[in-house]
Amino acid sequence: MASPALALIVGTLFAQTARAATAWRFEPPSTSPTEQSGNYTGFSNDTINDTEVVEGKVFNRFVQIWLENTDFDDARTTPAWENLTSRGLLLSAFHGVTHPSEPNYLASIGGDFWGLQDDDYYHIPENISTVVDLLEDAGVSWATYQENMPTDHFYGSSYTSHNYLNASAEDYTFYVRKHNPLGVYDSVSQNKARQGRIRNFNDFANDIVNGSLSQWMFITPNMVNDAHDTTTDFAAAFIEYWLFPLLEDERFNDDGTIIVLSFDENETWDVQNHIYTLVLGNGLPEDLVGTTDDTFYTHFSLLSTVQANWGLKNLGRNDVNTTMSNVFDFVARETGFENTNVPEDARPLLNISGFAGPLNSESYIPFYAPDDLTAIGAGGQGVFVSDSLDTSVTYGSLGESTNLTSIDSQSPWIVVEDKSEAKVAVFAKEGNGAAPVTTNMLAAVSAAVIIAAAVYL
Template structure:
């Protein structure tokens, strides 16, 4: 069997390993509190960020994205802790994932596209493709991602086991997975010596908050049991009671200028529209809106358009500029004079494995350049990175190639069994935009 044929088998074996770990569990706090470092997270924080500068936004000065996993809206909405959170914030009743399974949704929220991805395998996005980090740094806005149970800062691996802190006599548990850590997938971040230091752990989160250096843009991913992936919505509720609720009353995290967006990557049921529960919390949510609902049609692309509107950022020129799927959160749109689209016939967002792209081995096409004429919610231009070929637009791409039929895979797919270290093969001209 060729290496190309073997690769999907290796990756599916890793996925099966995760599935076999999904057993009945009881929530156990990993630490005495969300801001107390713990050996249960393998490595203690040995550094803190130096983010003192604040770039003022129209509606908020800090945003914290918290993502949970694989739950239908109705299931979440009927769970008491989530009902309580909805009473404290603005419930976004028509917020949607953009596809299935998990990984492409994480990419979409940070890069404005999922490039045909329809699995959770190990990929990397070439360094000439821009992402949310480029938009933020273009305006001097600090950022970080915090990954629970990631074994160390800058970790590049596919999966990581750690001692089972809830059941010490049990085997180590695969708490961390790369597919939920989107920024590490972008070469523009993970292969940059300075940027990669901002891919951080939960112990780092505690350290940064205590030192007053929590950035302005944050992406938080709980581990595989606390995010409901391997457990239940009630288990995730217990985690939020332990971790999130204390932070809501801590001014070092939640000031009057803070927006906290708690949501899910995708619905559990693939046969229905991809509606997921989402709530806007924090001091930046106007008092008159707390305890109310907003039925505007939003998707994960709205997380990009909302920060673009808030800080007057450039865009990525991808789905973040597609007005139908990138409405700005209403209270932010109001403060920035952005006009949302009233969507009466939303696109199907539960489709998978049908979109050609550089991550679809069955319908492979190269990475295309973004639409350089697109208008984003921040009213700026389109931000591109060095090495991009602007002539390789979506309309000029070659016909999709079925690489699977050729016993091959996408050149951007890697094997977790054979990839070592953080350095990767540079982008090949034939496969890059």
């Protein structure tokens, strides 16, 4: 009889072979990125009205487009991506911050990935701040656009819809919430004034036609167009269909626009988390087009670069970690920010997961405030602190972590869907069943953790 380890290896190889054999062929989901499509679920019935512009020091619009799970060399050496690279500034030392996908997305929004080491269905309490708080504090508009998300601020973990790639095939799960980081943070997804800014691609088409796109945008293609279920060449075909026309559209790409096209993590987990990241847009200085910047950057640099440009406050987390949050060099030079030289042999290992945190059941601690509330970030400002945040509970004050799995429980921030009533609720594991989280359910956790956790539950 084969050993469990051998069976796992054989099963993994079989799954990879089956996936590789899938004959994916790119088909555009719409006639153009500015046209709404019936291949998505429902048409947009409103538009945001972002016509006011807060002038930045280097750019006036910052667009992030995230793709999936590809090694740096695999992305840059294919013909389609070589052509793409020639049109922008290659950030040749850009890195994801951990594995798997979801924690990387969360880190780019909140400055931390909270110990998360899986792609499960979590939420983060409303007193934990994000880049949205920083932007709104300065009057900078924002929105996120999620391809194949069925409705604005849809809260489900995924959505399965008509397979527009193959009319005879079964419906396909094109949308997943783990790639929609603003949907995970309660301060955004549970705030009625903000929910309408968690939008889909039909909304994008509506917004661009109405000339009302935001100044900060986070864009996630669906599970085939982002290369997660396909290949980098497939994703390149999507970029040619969707992004290339928009590069010629001044409603999207005017003289103040910077576009960051990046992958979330690399595919090979046992090496450094080195990912392909390209800066495009008419706001990029012409002398940088077709060149390379070898400064050490991570996903936290996406936060610090925006902070430097608009003079924003900071989150007091890894966005002020001087090793991890270098500002894009062309922005640092214009804003007077001094980056840190991080030689290759001194760079932290960024392929490690399993840190203690509130989303890690094996090494659980409650959510925490920044350790240093006096930190000055790349924007020259101090830390933004939510009025509801207990600043006495910091990472450094929590002591040892607790293994919730050893007491048959899990992070209290897990979410499950009640599909029968189309609602969502927060659940923790209790025996073989599930029940809404209460303080009593966490009684097996040490008293110190209970006291700290009560502030956030």
